[in-house]
Amino acid sequence: MALFGVFAGTVLGFTLAQFVRVRALCLADDVSCIREWMSALSGWAAGAAALIAAAWTVRVLTKQIRQGREQHIELMKFQAYERLLLVEQVGNQASMAHGTIAQIFHEFHDEAIEPSNAKLASYLDGAKFVLAELTRSDFASKRALAQGNLPSSRARTEVALPEFATICETLLSVDEDSLSGEERANILRGASTHLMLAYEDLKDLQREMMEFRRRWMHLSA
DSSP: OHHHHHHHHHHHHHHHHHHHHHHHHSOTTOHHHHHHHHHHHHHHHHHHHHHHHHHHHHHHHHHHHHHHHHHHHHHHHHHHHHHHHHHHHHHHHHHHHHHHHHHHHHHHTOTTSOOOHHHHHHHHHHHHHHHHHHHHTTHHHHHHHHHOSOOTTTOHHHHHHHHHHHHHHHHHTSOGGGSOHHHHHHHHHHHHHHHHHHHHHHHHHHHHHHHHHHHHGGGGO
């Protein structure tokens, strides 16, 4: 910008100097001579004006581009901050749920612990507690926003945990002696599958939310 100003000023100064020179070259009463010289020099004046106008336009455009870029960066920071808050909420909800489900999961698969109705009742209470907390915190909707709309095969906790609770309720609704050992074992294997899906899903979700925060935290700074 300074270069444009210096150049324009030089041209303008040269034009004024030439005007003084014209007055010296032409006779005082030679209007035609003065007019011809001024007509020739008017091109220089127009060029100087054009350069000044161009310099001003470039300056204004540069300022607008810079302001637009700064606004875009601020918008990106705001969006990243909102997304990070959402990701943190989902990660915290997954961590809470995983803590309870992990305890149930490890006890359920501990061969030293007999899966009696009393134990199933405690597992059912834990699963229902987790489901109630996830529903209260609008976990499914927040997860969809944080991860995008996932196929049901990936959003496993929302499907698998209710299935586990239903199987537990079914077993508790019948007398233990009414089922053979093999029948009860088959039903428990089905419950185990759903519990494992929820356990692995919540663990993966925590890791994904932590990775997102690690990669994008700098945008909210």
